[in-house]
Amino acid sequence: MKSDPQAGGRGLSEVRQATIDRLCERFAEDRLSMGDFERRLDLAHQATTARQLASLVADIPGTLPQPDRGGREAAILPRPKLPPKVVPPERVPSRQFLAGVLGGSTRGGSWVAPREMYAFALMGGVELDFREAEFGPGVTEVTAFAMWGGVDIIVPPGLQVECSGAGILGGFERTPDELADASAASLDPGSPVLRVNGVALMGGVDVSTRLPGERAKDAARRRKLARKARRKELRGW
Numbered sequence: 001m002k003s004d005p006q007a008g009g010r011g012l013s014e015v016r017q018a019t020i021d022r023l024c025e026r027f028a029e030d031r032l033s034m035g036d037f038e039r040r041l042d043l044a045h046q047a048t049t050a051r052q053l054a055s056l057v058a059d060i061p062g063t064l065p066q067p068d069r070g071g072r073e074a075a076i077l078p079r080p081k082l083p084p085k086v087v088p089p090e091r092v093p094s095r096q097f098l099a100g101v102l103g104g105s106t107r108g109g110s111w112v113a114p115r116e117m118y119a120f121a122l123m124g125g126v127e128l129d130f131r132e133a134e135f136g137p138g139v140t141e142v143t144a145f146a147m148w149g150g151v152d153i154i155v156p157p158g159l160q161v162e163c164s165g166a167g168i169l170g171g172f173e174r175t176p177d178e179l180a181d182a183s184a185a186s187l188d189p190g191s192p193v194l195r196v197n198g199v200a201l202m203g204g205v206d207v208s209t210r211l212p213g214e215r216a217k218d219a220a221r222r223r224k225l226a227r228k229a230r231r232k233e234l235r236g237w
Contacts, residue, residue: 010048019044019053020229025211026060026224041229084159084192085134087112092136100124100149108132108154113194119141121149121203130155131212135192142196146170146203153196155206162195163207170200177209177223 004097020041027037040056047053094112100121108129115136119126121144128142131154144151145166155161165172196207210219 010209015050016044016047016055019056022057024229026057027222027225031060031180037225039069041225053217085132086137089136098126098128100126113140115140118142119151121146121151123148125150125152126156127152129154130159130194131210137192139193139195142194144196144205145197147201148203150204151204154210155194155207155210157209160191160193161207162193165199167193167200169202171204171231172198172200172204173204175206175208
């Protein structure tokens with residue numbers, strides 16, 4: 001495919017996908033209404049130049065143009081990277097245990113993730129929110145066990161996650177998310193790694209990616225709209 005000269009040498013399809021990604025991110029951050037998001041999404045698929053695509057995000061707060069090497073305005077900002085915060089090893093606790101038995105237990109906000117975490121849910125729930133967490137260098141390991149209950153693990157884009165577990169009359173799942181898939185390829189080899197393993201017995205363990213401040217239903221809606229946009233892109237609409 002020929003490159004669009006207004007896109008700074010990038011192909012128009014690449015700029016279109018970057019525009020769609022940015023619209024999804026701004027929608028997830030509540031900077032666009034549902035109607036406005038869908039309208040802009042349709043216009044993105046109909047656009048024939050990079051200038052038209054740039055206009056779809058230029059007026060959204062937090063989306064600013066950047067000059068390229070030729071002095072022109074780049075059509076789209078690159079996808080924002082959210083690298084995990086790393087602290088010296090001496091600040092990292094060795095281990096922590098959380099349990100939700102006939103109730104719930106939550107760990108979130110600003111905190112330092114220990115090297116080893118154990119989450120146990122029995123007819124209750126445990127939520128581990130790593131979006132504002134700080135990590136030590138290397139591997140942080142979470143062992144989760146859910147029986148007639150659930151363990152929900154929330155991670156930010158840019159954090160490398162490895163999952164290994166079993167669901168026995170239940171589910172052990174890493175929820176697919178385009179933000180996670182897009183950030184995985186650009187990770188620094190020295191970045192922290194979150195390794196999740198365990199068992200879900202007549203219960204559930206779920207690892208999902210969310211933007212900071214994003215609610216579960218907003219993340220689900222963003223993923224649905226992103227899939228819709230991807231299908232339109234593949235069909236050439």
